[in-house]
Amino acid sequence: MNDQILMTNDLTKKYKKHTSVDGLNLRIERGQIYGFLGPNGAGKTTTIRMLLGLIKPTKGNIEIFGQSLKKNRLQILQQIGSLVESPTYYGNLTGRENLEAVRRLRDLPEKRVNEVLEMVRLSKVANRLTKEYSLGMKQRLGIAAAMLSNPDLLILDEPTNGLDPSGIQEIRELIKELPEAGMSVLVSSHLLSEIDQMATQVGIINNGKMIFQDSIERLRQKQKPLLKEQGIKADLQNDFLWLSQTEPAFVSDMNASLVHSGVSVYRLEEVKRTLEDIFLELTGTEGSL
Numbered sequence: 001m002n003d004q005i006l007m008t009n010d011l012t013k014k015y016k017k018h019t020s021v022d023g024l025n026l027r028i029e030r031g032q033i034y035g036f037l038g039p040n041g042a043g044k045t046t047t048i049r050m051l052l053g054l055i056k057p058t059k060g061n062i063e064i065f066g067q068s069l070k071k072n073r074l075q076i077l078q079q080i081g082s083l084v085e086s087p088t089y090y091g092n093l094t095g096r097e098n099l100e101a102v103r104r105l106r107d108l109p110e111k112r113v114n115e116v117l118e119m120v121r122l123s124k125v126a127n128r129l130t131k132e133y134s135l136g137m138k139q140r141l142g143i144a145a146a147m148l149s150n151p152d153l154l155i156l157d158e159p160t161n162g163l164d165p166s167g168i169q170e171i172r173e174l175i176k177e178l179p180e181a182g183m184s185v186l187v188s189s190h191l192l193s194e195i196d197q198m199a200t201q202v203g204i205i206n207n208g209k210m211i212f213q214d215s216i217e218r219l220r221q222k223q224k225p226l227l228k229e230q231g232i233k234a235d236l237q238n239d240f241l242w243l244s245q246t247e248p249a250f251v252s253d254m255n256a257s258l259v260h261s262g263v264s265v266y267r268l269e270e271v272k273r274t275l276e277d278i279f280l281e282l283t284g285t286e287g288s289l
């Protein structure tokens with residue numbers, strides 16, 4: 001079912017002569033995890049600020065939950081949870097106390113604090129002071145606060161920024177579970193690798209313009225013909241592009257070609273065949289052990 005939750009038409013923001021966001025037509029459907037990708041300065045934060053009614057578009061319109069943001073701002077924003085920039089806390093309060101303060105302010109049900117702590121996997125450290133939290137824990141607490149009101153749409157601006165790989169993994173796992181809890185998600189990042197395994201849909205923005213918007217599967221499929229055109233044999237398996245040649249010149253040409261075509265390469269690795277692989281190949285017993 002096509003159930004559009006967010007739609008922008010020709011969304012544009014100009015600062016004097018500079019166009020930060022240029023005619024964006026964003027489309028997000030209910031239940032999707034929409035990865036909003038673009039290099040630094042591409043216009044992601046400016047777009048998100050417009051979606052949250054924090055700044056006014058120069059041109060274009062925004063429809064969220066089927067209603068115009070201009071006309072129904074407050075009603076729409078009540079159903080959106082957001083994390084824009086680093087969350088701020090009272091360091092001398094515990095994680096639970098910080099959430100409790102937000103909950104009271106917004107008059108939300110008491111049980112919700114425990115529910116969101118559980119969802120972001122902070123229950124065990126809920127009674128520790130937040131000044132002792134790691135950056136990843138702080139980000140998760142920020143997401144918990146954004147989820148307190150049980151919003152239909154969660155907007156997260158670069159929630160993995162500055163985190164180490166395990167922190168990124170935790171956020172990724174957490175976000176993946178949100179559609180099941182009834183939330184659609186827009187999550188921005190400047191690295192494809194960070195949202196690769198969690199987004200269902202991807203919008204790529206560059207210099208304020210949308211250059212790709214489709215499913216993550218379609219984005220992956222684009223990689224193969226590109227190499228095929230150049231006579232390079234490649235096999236796409238488990239999110240990795242497998243190549244049989246490893247000469248330095250070949251690898252660097254292939255990398256340049258992918259990057260020039262807008263495909264972010266986040267790791268190049270030579271995988272040596274294990275002795276077991278060689279043994280299996282020599283003995284022809286592959287797959288029959």
Ligand SMILES: Nc1ncnc2c1ncn2[C@@H]1O[C@H](COP(=O)(O)OP(=O)(O)OP(=O)(O)O)[C@@H](O)[C@H]1O
Pocket residue numbers: 015018020038039040041042043044045046047190
């Ligand atoms: N208040 C402002 N006044 C003038 N220019 C601005 C303003 N806010 C943003 N810009 C410009 O708009 C462009 C897009 O910025 P934006 O912060 O939206 O990018 P971004 O994709 O979120 O990048 P980053 O990840 O670095 O935050 C940049 O060139 C920026 O300098």
